[in-house]
Amino acid sequence: MLSQDKRHVIAKRIAEELMDGQIVNLGIGIPTLVSEYLEDKEVFLQTENGLLGMGPLATEENLDIDLINAGKEPVTYLKSASFFNSADSFGLIRGGHVDVAVLGILQVDINGEIANWAVPNQPILGVGGAMDLVTGAQKVIVAATLFAKDGTSKLVNKLTYKTSGIRRVELFVSDYAVFKFTEEGPRVVEMLEPISIEELSEKVGFQLEYLNSPVEVN
Helix, strand or coil: CCCCCHHHHHHHHHHCCCCCCCEEEECCCHHHHHHHHCCCCCCEEEECCCEEEEEEECCHHHCCCCCECCCCCEEEEEEEEEECCHHHHHHHHHCCCCCEEEEECCEEECCCCEECCCCCCCCCCCCCCHHHHHHHCCEEEEECCCECCCCCECEECCCCCCCCCCCCCCEEECCCEEEEEECCEEEEEEECCCCCHHHHHHHHCCCCEECCCCCCCC
16 A cells, blocks of 8 residues: 555545445545545535536546636536536535535544644635535545644644634544544544554554554554
């Protein structure tokens, strides 16, 4: 697994969490790659700029410059797709009709609260749909590499970046491990790298525990 693109490892693992019939919103960054790994699953991808039934990312062969997702990336659409305005799209989100939101993050704390839209001392473009998705989606899965470029952990005791909402997300799928957030804090569901939980705890900076029986990569 070390030889694979970490972003694709994360996206493929998240795709395993999705089920037929679900309406799923894919955020900017790693989440957009999830569409590449759905295979034969009947999942309806939604983007807040007004599309339900989004297909995989576009290639040069099927590029339509007028068809983009919320991150302005060219996408395709399924035969069953629907197009609508942004107001209706946010009504879908705020009305609780999105089953799963997959979001990128800058940080997630031990309680499952996330920060994914503003970096201190950097220009702020706005939160976009993140706060609506954190509040309105039935389930929130977050996707990111576990460590930033400077080596600091994105799983932290307390957020130092601006929050995206006080709701506890369900899962954090990283390149090292899958975490579930419980009343007792984050618990490791599955290890995705050949590393012990003790070694990973040392890297993160606090003791991690398994949710159930350990599932490690050998």
